[in-house]
Amino acid sequence: MASPIIISIPHQLGRAEARRRIGAGFGKIVNLLPGSSGRASERWDGDRLTFSVAALGQSVCGVIEVFDATVTMEIELPGVLRVIASGLKERLQKMGQLLLTKK
Structure with a gap:
């Protein structure tokens, strides 16, 4: 079994705001x-x-875990989806950074 995709995204929003933004933007991550x-x-x-x-x-x-200064994503890709893991990791990283950019 391949290793999961693990992404850590730093933020300066505080835990509550980061959790709210992840919740609101979860559909974008899934898409x-x-x-x-x-x-x-x-x-x-x-x-x-x-x-x-x-x-x-x-x-x-x-699993997505929200901490005070980071958000971590750990995603298991089955079978054929493992082939696209590196490109997917980059897109997930960018989407997470967009969601957690301080505005």
Whole structure:
């Protein structure tokens, strides 16, 4: 089994605002997954978001954790989706940075 995609994004928003922005922008993150229907199951447990989404007929699972100065994403890509892991990691990193840019 391949290693998960792990992304760490620093921010200066504070935990509550970063969590709010991740929650509000979660659909944008899901839409970056190739072949995703845009429908995901998601569950917040404190500042930890656990999710699953169907993409190209497979289940992609992940966790997003919000901390005081960083947000980390850990996403497991099954089968054929592992081939696109590096390009996907870059797009997820950019989307996360856009969501967490102080405005």
